[in-house]
Amino acid sequence: MTTTTSPLQIFAQGLRDGLPLGITYFVLAWSVGHYAVAVLGFLPAYVSAQSLLMFSAQGQIASLKVLGAGGGVALAVLVALFVNMRFMLMSAALAPYFRGNSLGPLFLTAHVIGNGPFAIAMRRFVTSGGQVSYLAGVGLAGYAGYGIGTLTGAYLGGVLPRYLTGPASFALPAFLVTLIVAGLSAGKARMLALAALSGVFTLAGAATLGSNAALIVGPIAAATICTWWTHGRR
Amino acid sequence: MGADDTALIALGLAAVGTYAFRAFPVTMISRLTLPDYVRTWLVFVAESVITGFVALFLFWDVQAEALRITPATLFGTTVVVAVHLWRDNLLVSVFAGVAAYWLLDTQLA
Numbered sequence: 436m437t438t439t440t441s442p443l444q445i446f447a448q449g450l451r452d453g454l455p456l457g458i459t460y461f462v463l464a465w466s467v468g469h470y471a472v473a474v475l476g477f478l479p480a481y482v483s484a485q486s487l488l489m490f491s492a493q494g495q496i497a498s499l500k501v502l503g504a505g506g507g508v509a510l511a512v513l514v515a516l517f518v519n520m521r522f523m524l525m526s527a528a529l530a531p532y533f534r535g536n537s538l539g540p541l542f543l544t545a546h547v548i549g550n551g552p553f554a555i556a557m558r559r560f561v562t563s564g565g566q567v568s569y570l571a572g573v574g575l576a577g578y579a580g581y582g583i584g585t586l587t588g589a590y591l592g593g594v595l596p597r598y599l600t601g602p603a604s605f606a607l608p609a610f611l612v613t614l615i616v617a618g619l620s621a622g623k624a625r626m627l628a629l630a631a632l633s634g635v636f637t638l639a640g641a642a643t644l645g646s647n648a649a650l651i652v653g654p655i656a657a658a659t660i661c662t663w664w665t666h667g668r669r
Numbered sequence: 670m671g672a673d674d675t676a677l678i679a680l681g682l683a684a685v686g687t688y689a690f691r692a693f694p695v696t697m698i699s700r701l702t703l704p705d706y707v708r709t710w711l712v713f714v715a716e717s718v719i720t721g722f723v724a725l726f727l728f729w730d731v732q733a734e735a736l737r738i739t740p741a742t743l744f745g746t747t748v749v750v751a752v753h754l755w756r757d758n759l760l761v762s763v764f765a766g767v768a769a770y771w772l773l774d775t776q777l778a
Contacts, residue, residue, distance in 0.1 A: 455760060455763060481676060484680065488680065489680075489687050494683065494687060507675070508678050508679045512679055512682040515679075516686045516690070519683075519686070520690060521718060522687065522690040522691045523690045523694050524714050524718050525691075526691050526694035527694035527698055527714070528714050528715035528718070529695050530695045530696075530699040530701075531711060533699040534699050535699075536699060541692075541699065542696060545692035546691060546692075548691045548695070550722050553718075553719075554719045598775065601771060601775070602767045602768075605741075605745050605770040605771075606763060608723050608726040608727050608746075609762070609763045609766040611726075612723060612750060612753075612766070613749060613753045613762045614719065615716075615723065617753070618719075626716060629716055630716065630717075633720040633721045633724070637721035637724045637725060638728060638729060641729050641734070642736070645734065646725055649725065650721055650725060653721045654717030654718045654720070654721045657721075658713035661713045665709055666705065666706040
């Protein structure tokens with residue numbers, strides 16, 4: 436007997452898997468919303484809209500800092516786009532899993548591609564193949580947490596107590612570390628080498644090029660070396 | 670053009686550009702037949718981006734633009750890895766790691 440799983444069930448599974456991410460994003464986004472309004476002086480409505488339209492804490496803060504310091508439109512946009520270039524890598528890495536999928540759902544779901552949803556979805560796709568509805572579920576959980584968190588932080592204000600922000604700031608990397616460990620367990624030595632190279636290159640890149648450029652250059656360098664190691668030596 | 674207009678135009682352009690970064694690679698590349706080495710490279714890039722992001726998040730001080738390795742971060746990360754290898758349960762691993770981080774962070778604060 437075979438069992439089939441509907442796209443709705445896969446979407447619900449994605450939502451469930453993304454719940455811890457959504458909670459983490461909520462706390463982090465609260466701080467972003469509060470910082471943008473209380474420190475940088477932007478209107479809560481503007482900050483909330485920005486969160487929903489960009490869904491990128493790093494890009495958002497970078498752009499707001501430029502505008503807050505009196506920088507022009509062009510510089511603010513360029514800075515935000517530079518920081519968000521990493522999404523191109525994530526999007527490209529997801530592409531082979533969606534061969535033959537309709538473009539409509541892909542265009543709709545693409546907006547929620549971010550660090551957390553990407554990491555969770557990739558871990559599943561490696562074993563189960565690409566599922567747009569799963570990416571949509573995981574992404575929506577993160578997106579909702581981020582959007583509601585920014586909105587709450589921007590409108591209600593107030594700094595969350597340190598006993599909450601401290602652990603919350605560690606929750607997202609801890610969450611991603613579990614996904615890396617799962618990847619290492621599956622890929623053994625090759626993935627361990629890749630992880631080590633990527634970590635070292637990214638940190639070295641941050642020291643020389645700045646952290647935003649490092650997040651693009653470091654992973655590309657590590658992936659290129661490991662690809663050469665895998666294919667070039669045959 | 671006022672400050673409000675400037676902010677709105679910046680928001681619109683940044684949002685459209687960011688969406689393009691997210692949407693076009695996944696839709697366009699999914700239509701192509703890629704050589705083996707490109708597929709491998711994309712898989713490796715996916716893993717690398719996550720690791721690079723975590724490395725920066727854990728060990729890089731964005732404000733000071735300098736390396737920052739704290740005992741709480743190291744302890745918390747070690748606990749996450751150890752518990753995940755032992756239990757293979759995402760929530761348990763994250764909870765244990767966050768608790769370990771919180772414990773050392775508050776003790777050393």
